[in-house]
Amino acid sequence: MKTTALTLKGIGSYLIKKKWAYLFILPNILIFLAFIVYPVLYSFLLSFQEYGVWGNEWIGLDNFFYLFSDYVFWQALKNTAIVTVVMVPLGIIVALLLASFLHPLSERVKGFFRMAYYLPGVASGVVMGMIWRWLYDPNFGLFNLILEKIGVAAQPWLTSPKTALGSLMLMIFMAAPGTAIILYLSAMKKIPKELYEAAEIDGAGSIIKWFKITLPLVKATTLYLVIINTIASFQIFTQIFVMTQGGPGYSTYTLVYQIYMTAFRDFEFGLASAQAMILFAIISIFSVLQFKFLSSDVEY
Amino acid sequence: MMEISIKKVFRAVGFSLLILWAITSLLPLCWLFISAFTPSDFMLKMPPEFNPLNFRLDNFTRLFEETDLIWPWTINTFLIAASITVFNIFFCTLAGYVFAKMEFWGRDVLFAAFLSTMMIPAQVTLIPMFLLMKKIGLYNNHAAIILPQLAGVFGVFLLRQYIKTFPGDLLDAARIDGATELQIFFKLIVPMAKPAMAVLGIFVFMGQWKSLLWPLIILQDQVKFTLEVGLATLQQQFATNYGILMAGAGFSAVPMILIFFAFQQYLTEGLTVGGSLKG
Incomplete structure (x- = not known):
């Protein structure tokens, strides 16, 4: 041959x-x-x-030289970084906590909660963005109505550069991390019960068991979620487009929103490609680093 | 004794956290439907009234009166998503079968190359794709949305993982009996791979229904828009007429919610397979 x-x-x-x-x-x-x-x-x-x-x-x-001296580009980079650094760990911690509380419950109860957490993710980014823009409406929105009822001053939410990015992050935070919860649940199901039983014989309590058995054994899932969610976070576009159009000012500009504007409003395809390459480089570096860093001791 | 009571408190706290989170996570969707059925006279009162007794279809009738494009948008979205789904399933099953069960020169390198591209953000390919579509005359054409999605890395991976578990003896026996490769694919592989094909189909269909960026860039005529692109433009038209906007948003969300309830099991399975793809 x-x-x-x-x-x-x-x-x-x-x-x-x-x-x-x-x-x-x-x-x-x-x-x-x-x-x-x-x-x-x-x-x-x-x-x-x-x-x-x-x-x-x-x-x-x-x-590239132009971009490094461009105020808007740095603003977009900063916003993207803030959203990623805050929301990715927060989302994963919430998912892990909810999944841990959910895991010992009966299948039927689990099924209900899984549905409740995943359902909002079924609606598109456009739909969710529209709903949240309505919830955040400074005059008639539900949030300000509630705040008024409990005697707190109404907030400008998306209409002020000071609060716009925070409001977007609150929205991302409150959209329960349905996918992550489902993945954690299925990872927890695969942990052999004998491990917990052996730990109990040694006198380990629930919290010790969680830290010594559950946490290390779902590490592969955590790694996957960190990578996937970081990439997704760098690519946020739809909500920005629907809710703030990058504003007020440039306060909610993200890298992808800037790529979109540079390419399809200004038709600066070269410059937009340079922005896309920087996005690509950042995502690649993050993926490699996270993989190296988190997978170094994924061993059962 | 001490340990038990701590455990109980712990569980109670955990359970209330689960409930609280379920409420906050479902609240926006509930708010969508409440507002869609509440006429604007009630909504814009001070303070507004959201009472199920006042529920009317006013917002929906006004939506259809003021934008006669809702139906074309819906049909466009459905046709695009459906054709992508059908072809994507077919081509991914073909490739999945090859990567799972056939041996040939370059297989592993090719598969690794496929997988590695999952890390490439779609925005990197956006501009060249736009220029390419303009050049070959597909700008403002639904084919520009369908063509790039006829196959996909996720589908190939999903089908490969599934078909890998099929017993090899079965295929060998069929070959000895003189079955051609095409017969083996259509008569053996496809029937057995149906569950995985269904999972892929649901993901592809929902993903396409919900996508905004590429259709937004590549479509120009309003009548050719997909529902998501159309909704985004409605936002500019009806700036703060939230009743109508929520009726439109509900119109796009309901099919997704129905699919979710019908195929919940498949969705969970698909997510778990995705999760087994670690790097």
Whole structure:
């Protein structure tokens, strides 16, 4: 086999022998090449160019230099970082806590809560954004009505640069982390009961058992959630588009919202590609770091 | 004794936390439907009145009167999501079968390459895709939304994991009996892989129904919009007429909620498979 595979004839007959395998994955490969590989490479090249209707101009690193001196870009980066650094750990901790309380309950009760936590995630970002914009309405919104009832001053919520980003984060926080809870529950189900029984014989209480058995054994799930949620957090767009349009001022600009505006309002495709490349680099670095950092001792 | 009472307190605290969180998590959706059925005269009173006795369909009738595009948007969304779902399932099952059960040169490298692209944020491909679609004349065309989604990495992975568990003897026996690869795929693999195909279908359909960014960029004519893009523009039209806006939002949310209740089990399974993909 090894020697014939090196000749052209050998390659030909090998391909014919395996034609179904290659044929069956062909549609996937074509789409993969056309809509992932080609765009990523092209985006990389575009980030060093200035886009023009009559042809692009190669401008080296100018797009990147411009961005590093751009106040809005730093604002967008800062907002994205704040949302990610605060919301990702918070969401995962809440999910882990809720799942831990939920785990020992009966299947029927569990089923109800799983439904309650996952249901809001079923509605689209547009729908949730619309609802929350209504809840936050400074004059007629439910939140200010409640605050008024309990004697607290009405809040400007999304209408003030001081509170807009915080309001967005509150919304993300209150949308229960349904996916994470489901994943934690299924991970907890897989932990052998003997481990807990053995710990009980040794006299371990609930809290010690949780820290020494549950927490380490759901670590793989935690790792997955941290990576996935970080990536998702860097990509927040829909809520911003529906609720604040990046404002007031630039107070809720995020990286992806800026990419959208640069590309499809200003038609600065080169500059927007440079922003996308920076987003790509940040996400890659985070993924690699988190994977290294958190997976170093995933051992059962 | 001490240990038991602490445990009880602990459980009570835990349970109230679960309830509290369930309420806050369901509240926005409840508020959506309450507002959608409350006419604006009641809603904009000071203080507003939200009483089930006042529930009317006013907001829905006004929504349909003022925007005759709701139905086209819904049909567009459905047709796009349905065609993507059908093709995506088919091509992902084909590839999943190959990666699970066939041996050929380059298989593992190719599969690793597929998986690694899951980390690539969609925004990186956005601009080149837009320019590409403009060049090949698909700007403002539903095909521009359907084409890139005909296959997908998540689906290939999901189907591969599932088909991997099928007994190899069965396939060998079929081959000895003279079945062609196509027959094996359609007569053996597809019937057995149906549960995983259903999981994938639900995820793809819901994901497409809910997507905003790409349709927003690639569609220009109002009549070609999807429901989500249309709703986003309604927001500008009806700025603070929340009754109508909530009626529109409800219109988009109800199909998703129905699918959720019908296929809850599949959704949980799909999420867990996704969770088994660690890096």
